[in-house]
Amino acid sequence: MDVSIIVTGSEILYGKVQDTNSKFLAQKLTDIGLNIKNIIVCSDEKSDIKEKLNFAAKNTDLIFITGGLGPTKDDLTRDALAEAADLKLKFSDRLAERLHSFFENSSSKMTKNNLKQAYLPENAEAVLNDNGTAPGIKLNHNNKTFYLMPGVPSEMRSMFLEQIYPDLKKINNNSIFFKEYNFIGIGESTLADKIEKLTIPENAVLSYQAGRGEVKLRLKVENDDAESTIEFFDNLISTKFTDYFYGTGDMSLLEIFCDRLKKSGLTIATAESFTGGLLGKRLTELEGSSAYFKGGIIAYSSKAKKNILKINPNILEKYGAVSHETALAMAGNIADIFAADIGVSTTGVAGPDSMEGKKAGTMFVGIKYFSRLFSFKLNKNYNRKLNRWYATQIILFKIMKLLENY
Structure with missing residues (x-):
């Protein structure tokens, strides 16, 4: 399944805040075999968000959006989704009750604008937020699935891991597998030249990423022979590149x-x-x-x-x-x-x-x-x-x- 990730926030475009949400989502979604086609950063303007949503819906099956779900006037992601899908926003008494309870439990006063977070596009489901006031939103529309999540990284990660990720792992049955090999003491071009001179399985898709004196080789395999292809590369790396290879995955x-x-x-x-x-x-x-x-x-x-x-x-x-x-x-x-x-x-x-x-x-x-x-x-x-x-x-x-x- 093809995926788009949209990160909203004018402060990111201005270089005032660093986006970490897309990196987290891309890593987690790739781990379960989903294909990331687009990572898009857009402003808080509703027209900009709508444009990016329409683009993503035309090109991908799953669309993840972070940010713009708060109570203020510039939080317009839910409105943009409703307009892009030509759906009305409906008030949820259940979400309103949760908002009231959240503020009561935190001994804080709830202002009227917080009730903006109790609105959902019709036919959408709320994804509950146990760490803040902004609920997430799941919408199935025209054979596309949209997930809207808070922009606050801690809230987004908790919501994604606890309430969204488990379901995604169940529904994604694609035979796509990934593995990363880490090297040191060899340049990116030299490593690529050495590997690509060898006869490798046709179903292997390779990419390289250079770091500070290091190189990461990413292997992507998509078909029923994935296990044998990964085994081929494990043997290749351990026998021909032992002078440079130090490990797999994300461990430094x-x-x-x-x-x-x-x-x-x-x-x-x-x-x-x-x-x-x-x-x-x-x-x-x-x-x-x-x-x-x-x-x-x-x-x-x-x-x-x-x-x-x-x-x-x-x-x-x-x-x-x-x-x-x-x-x-x-x-x-x-x-x-x-x-x-x-x-x-x-x-x-x-x-x-x-x-x-x-x-x-x-x-x-x-x-x-x-x-x-x-x-x-x-x-x-x-x-x-x-x-x-x-x-x-x-x-x-x-x-x-x-x-x-x-």
Whole structure:
């Protein structure tokens, strides 16, 4: 079934408020095999809403609209739907009673304009709102189904998940399946080129989305052979792209990494120069981080590296602060200082200027993993902020791969 999502709100068009409703709805509807054809943002003007409703009804089967169901003069979505469908608005005593009860229970005075929310287009059903005054509306008209929901994200999400989503999952029998594969350390065009040179099932529809140093591959399959096609891609990714693949779905690399580290029972400590504490900050963002994070030291200067991390001055003098040798010494020493199973270090040139003859974006990472000690070099000259972010992502990925064999 084809779907349109319409988000009303002049404040969104003006850039004053960010739309999160369409993203939420698109994700949930896609998960159950519905095909999102349009996401439309329109003003609060009734004529604009009507125009978008008519367009959506001509091109799709299900139309979801958020916003414009409140009590004020600029809340015109129900009026626009009634006019677009050539239906009258009828007063609902039941909804009026709920409105009175809502205000009484909240010890607030109900103004007369709130009764505007008790009107429904004829033949429409109310979708009750347990978190606010604006009821939703469901209307079946000319073989199309319209769902009107509040614009307040918390109210919309609760209403959708509790009262609309369960019914949609029952009625949608399309054999459409989706799966997302997440990669790091490979560009969007390179990944696409590698995959599309292979022989893949004809029923596979692929799309790519680039992020901050990451790429998401979306697989869409529509027919009875979907299961075998998904299995084909699972095997393909796990065998040919293991150097870049880190997980499926919406879980971030950080979430997957921290979950695996916590389950392993291992601990980690950080010695940061180039990343300036960003790695430690990220490792402690999630609940339960005290189970695996022992501590960290930001040793930005060579003096701090010598005095606090106890790096041999000869290493710094011979190889420089930005080197494999310094990264190795930092990783080994931080693991010893905190008695951690894993020690990680970062040293490099964040930019924009060069240092010690090394260009901006030159990074060295050291890792001590039990008795193993190794380092690697990165060269990614984005900008100062993104260089540091990218380094932490690659570190998480490298250690996560080590944990796979633990």
